[in-house]
Amino acid sequence: MRRRLKLTLAYEGTAYAGWQAQPHGRTVQQVVEKALKRILGHPVRLIGASRTDAGAHAVGQVAHFDTGSPIPLTGLKKALNAVLPKDIAVHRVEEVDDHFHARFSAKSRTYRYEILNRPDPDPLLARRAYHVPQRLSVAAMRAAARVFRGRRDFSSVCLGSSGVHHPVRTVTSLRISRRGTRITMTITADGFLRGMIRMIVQALVDAGLGRSATPKAAPPHGLYLVKVKY
Amino acid sequence: MRRRLKLTLAYEGTAYAGWQAQPHGRTVQQVVEKALKRILGHPVRLIGASRTDAGAHAVGQVAHFDTGSPIPLTGLKKALNAVLPKDIAVHRVEEVDDHFHARFSAKSRTYRYEILNRPDPDPLLARRAYHVPQRLSVAAMRAAARVFRGRRDFSSVCLGSSGVHHPVRTVTSLRISRRGTRITMTITADGFLRGMIRMIVQALVDAGLGRSATPKAAPPHGLYLVKVKY
Numbered sequence: 504m505r506r507r508l509k510l511t512l513a514y515e516g517t518a519y520a521g522w523q524a525q526p527h528g529r530t531v532q533q534v535v536e537k538a539l540k541r542i543l544g545h546p547v548r549l550i551g552a553s554r555t556d557a558g559a560h561a562v563g564q565v566a567h568f569d570t571g572s573p574i575p576l577t578g579l580k581k582a583l584n585a586v587l588p589k590d591i592a593v594h595r596v597e598e599v600d601d602h603f604h605a606r607f608s609a610k611s612r613t614y615r616y617e618i619l620n621r622p623d624p625d626p627l628l629a630r631r632a633y634h635v636p637q638r639l640s641v642a643a644m645r646a647a648a649r650v651f652r653g654r655r656d657f658s659s660v661c662l663g664s665s666g667v668h669h670p671v672r673t674v675t676s677l678r679i680s681r682r683g684t685r686i687t688m689t690i691t692a693d694g695f696l697r698g699m700i701r702m703i704v705q706a707l708v709d710a711g712l713g714r715s716a717t718p719k720a721a722p723p724h725g726l727y728l729v730k731v732k733y
Numbered sequence: 734m735r736r737r738l739k740l741t742l743a744y745e746g747t748a749y750a751g752w753q754a755q756p757h758g759r760t761v762q763q764v765v766e767k768a769l770k771r772i773l774g775h776p777v778r779l780i781g782a783s784r785t786d787a788g789a790h791a792v793g794q795v796a797h798f799d800t801g802s803p804i805p806l807t808g809l810k811k812a813l814n815a816v817l818p819k820d821i822a823v824h825r826v827e828e829v830d831d832h833f834h835a836r837f838s839a840k841s842r843t844y845r846y847e848i849l850n851r852p853d854p855d856p857l858l859a860r861r862a863y864h865v866p867q868r869l870s871v872a873a874m875r876a877a878a879r880v881f882r883g884r885r886d887f888s889s890v891c892l893g894s895s896g897v898h899h900p901v902r903t904v905t906s907l908r909i910s911r912r913g914t915r916i917t918m919t920i921t922a923d924g925f926l927r928g929m930i931r932m933i934v935q936a937l938v939d940a941g942l943g944r945s946a947t948p949k950a951a952p953p954h955g956l957y958l959v960k961v962k963y
Binding site: 590592627 | 743744745790792814819820821822824853854855856857859860861
């Protein structure tokens with residue numbers, strides 16, 4: 504009997520060319536597909552909720568696939584974590600109905616972006632946070648964040664926007680907080696255009712430094728996919 | 734005029750074969766020496782306070798070297814952080830007197846060891862913490878820690894102990910704390926034998942699991958050199 508299974512997974516994206524399978528470079532999707540094939544004995548097509556960028560991380564990516572294997576869910580989870588490299592882990596395996604689609608059924612996605620805001624770099628955060636040496640004004644960042652909330656056309660903060668036919672998204676939440684030398688931005692939307700979050704982050708950083716915005720994307724290594732809601 | 738300079742540095746040890754220069758493998762000492770040579774224009778011999786293991790990290794390693802260069806300290810720090818790879822950073826450059834020796838003048842060294850204690854692995858901690866899936870009893874770990882405090886012969890927790898002529902060390906502090914799924918051990922001593930901290934950690938983990946101790950070292954990637962006192 505054919506079953507549709509939903510995976511919730513986490514990964515440290517440093518060693519990967521992003522989520523999405525591609526001819527060149529090792530991607531998270533390909534590595535998990537290979538592990539599933541090895542365990543289940545048949546090729547698997549894995550559909551992810553979000554195509555995270557090369558170098559970006561995930562604590563709550565969601566993906567689905569179909570299988571005829573009767574393998575128990577807990578056994579599959581254990582086998583996957585035994586086979587997968589240490590920078591990818593599966594936190595949950597669930598059976599879902601046929602209509603569930605990791606990408607199209609998603610109601611919202613939440614990402615976190617981490618900034619290290621102090622003069623000195625921190626080697627332990629080199630691939631985990633965007634290092635901004637100059638002091639950022641969180642108040643100025645919050646003021647600038649207003650224009651990115653709500654339902655609107657986000658094509659001004661999209662990488663390679665020429666191909667986007669439907670640039671309207673709804674940002675339901677955008678919060679910025681500071682704790683010591685760390686600044687965290689948390690953003691939730693029904694969906695994101697390509698590069699949208701990193702373009703917004705760079706715009707907020709420019710605001711926080713009191714300079715005019717440069718149409719540039721903040722680096723991917725500060726970005727974490729936190730949660731996908733269905 | 735010859736000056737002795739003291740560096741305080743941090744590194745993410747994953748990509749390195751430890752601190753100490755060696756014929757095979759890239760070490761932190763070699764990479765920093767190369768950066769100093771490039772900036773100062775002469776070869777530099779760097780002496781570190783602690784020879785951290787391959788894969789272990791540092792937030793407060795200390796090292797010294799001699800130079801005839803009149804380069805200002807802040808300029809040297811900036812130049813070093815510009816030249817060094819992102820997994821090594823210099824936090825402080827100070828001029829010290831001729832008698833200062835990073836290794837032999839050290840009065841104490843403090844290390845931290847990080848354990849992730851939950852069933853699921855965490856990819857973001859794969860190279861940062863020791864994953865122990867079974868529940869650890871911190872009370873049992875604390876009880877077991879008593880024998881490792883004070884002035885004593887530590888050759889039972891030393892890797893390759895045959896060559897140690899002076900196995901007596903004084904552990905002035907050894908604390909264990911839990912915060913959610915993370916268990917942190919912090920240990921201070923006048924000095925440590927080879928593998929001593931990791932052997933102690935494994936003994937405490939065995940105690941925390943309620944099983945008899947195996948003479949084994951916990952993995953290096955949970956270990957952080959935190960502070961050297963002079």
